[in-house]
Each structure stands twice: as C-alpha cells, then as structure tokens.
Amino acid sequence: YAIGEKNTMKTIRKIKIGIGLVLSVVIALFFHYNLPRTAVVQISGTDIKRVDETKEIKEEQAETDEQKKIEHHTEDIRHINSVSRKEKPMVFRNYDTGWGWPPYFKFNSADLTAEAQAFSIDQSKPWVLVKYYGWRSTMFTMYPNVLNMKQVDRDYSHIPYFNIVFIILVIALALFIRMKFNKLVARVRDRKKMKREET
Numbered sequence: 604y605a606i607g608e609k610n611t612m613k614t615i616r617k618i619k620i621g622i623g624l625v626l627s628v629v630i631a632l633f634f635h636y637n638l639p640r641t642a643v644v645q646i647s648g649t650d651i652k653r654v655d656e657t658k659e660i661k662e663e664q665a666e667t668d669e670q671k672k673i674e675h676h677t678e679d680i681r682h683i684n685s686v687s688r689k690e691k692p693m694v695f696r697n698y699d700t701g702w703g704w705p706p707y708f709k710f711n712s713a714d715l716t717a718e719a720q721a722f723s724i725d726q727s728k729p730w731v732l733v734k735y736y737g738w739r740s741t742m743f744t745m746y747p748n749v750l751n752m753k754q755v756d757r758d759y760s761h762i763p764y765f766n767i768v769f770i771i772l773v774i775a776l777a778l779f780i781r782m783k784f785n786k787l788v789a790r791v792r793d794r795k796k797m798k799r800e801e802t
Contacts, residue, residue, distance in 0.1 A: 637705045638769065639750060641734050641761045644685035644693055646722040646752075652680045681712060683719045683749055685733065688757065695735055696746035705736060707750055718752055730757045 654677070681697040697716055700709040722731050732755040737747035 634770070634773075636738060637736055638766050639707075639734050639736050639763070640747075641732055641763070642685075642687060642693060643730050643732055643755060643757065643759055643761075644687050645728055646719050646731055647684045647686055648723045649684065649697075649716055649719050650682050652682065654678050654680055681716050682746065683716070683733075685731070688730075693733075694739065694746055695733065695749045696737075697749045700748070707736070709748075709750060712749075715749055715752060719749075722752070722754070729754045730759070731755065732759060732761060 683695045683697050685693045685695070687693050697712045697719075699712045700707045702708065722729055731752050733752050734750045735747040736750065738745055739747055
C-alpha cells in the first residue's frame with residue numbers, strides 16, 4: 604500500500620510539473636506576442652493592399668429570401684517595408700488597435716504611414732527605431748503591428764524598461780498569489796487534521 608501511494612504521489616507530482624511547464628510556455632508566448640518590442644531599420648517604402656473577405660450570412664439574419672447568403676467585405680491593409688541592420692527584410696502591418704486588444708489605443712495608423720513615407724524618400728537614409736508587437740510568419744501571413752517610430756543612430760541600443768518593470772510586477776503578483784494559495788491549503792489541511800484528531 605505504501606509503495607502504491609508513493610507511486611501515486613510521484614505521478615501526481617509529474618502531472619503538476621507538466622501542467623506548470625505548459626502554462627509557463629503559454630504565458631511566455633502570450634507576453635512575447637503582446638508586449639512591445641523594437642527594431643532599428645531603414646524604411647524602404649509603404650504599400651496598401653486591398654483584401655476581400657467573404658462572410659456567410661445565416662438564414663435567420665437574412666432580411667429577405669432573395670438576399671445573398673454571402674456578404675463581401677473589402678478592407679485596405681497598410682504595410683511598412685524595411686531593412687534591418689543585418690540587411691534582413693522586415694515587413695510590418697500598420698493598423699489601429701482602437702479600444703480592442705492589446706490595449707495600445709492606437710488610432711494613428713494613417714499618420715504613421717505618412718511618417719514612414721517621409722523616412723523612405725529621405726536621401727540621408729535615416730535609421731528608424733520601430734516599436735511593434737506581434738509575430739511575423741510567412742506561413743500564416745502574419746505581420747507585427749507598428750506602434751510608433753522615431754529616428755535614431757544606427758548603433759542605437761534600446762533598453763525595454765516597460766517590459767522589465769511589467770514582468771517584475773507579474774512575477775511578484777504570481778509569487779504573492781502562490782503564497783496566499785499555499786497558506787489557504789495549509790489551513791484546510793490543519794482543519795482536516797484537527798477534525799480527524801477530534802474523532
């Protein structure tokens with residue numbers, strides 16, 4: 604019985620470790636996608652692509668029997684093309700986040716396009732610090748979204764103070780919650796132990 608109980612405890616411990624690792628990876632990916640990052644690049648140009656999307660209309664939402672079951676929606680998507688210090692092409696998407704997620708409250712995508720166009724035609728070929736979030740994936744046609752831009756020196760090195768402070772606060776909050784949870788578990792165990800002793 605003791606051996607079986609030990610094996611059960613080991614299995615439970617392994618499951619807890621596995622769940623903890625999976626959650627850690629998910630949280631790390633979530634923060635990596637949503638937290639702002641920077642890149643020093645030269646802006647090579649901008650473009651606007653028109654994308655047609657189709658959306659199926661449910662029968663109960665159709666106003667008349669003759670209404671089409673497919674609704675067409677056209678959207679203009681802005682892109683900013685650039686080259687990094689390692690001569691690697693970097694393409695960013697430029698769209699407003701508005702009041703949605705992530706909460707950057709970006710409403711100036713048109714102004715950023717104008718700034719990017721000015722940088723691209725500047726004869727001095729300035730280096731630009733681009734702040735963005737998101738991932739670039741050619742397979743899934745994903746582009747990081749530009750948040751802001753400013754001219755910097757080629758050797759400029761950015762220190763992400765916001766990310767450092769934010770992650771420290773998140774870790775501190777997680778440790779605080781864990782401490783409170785452990786205290787709660789300890790209290791429940793003590794109460795159960797006291798009830799057993801009383802009986």
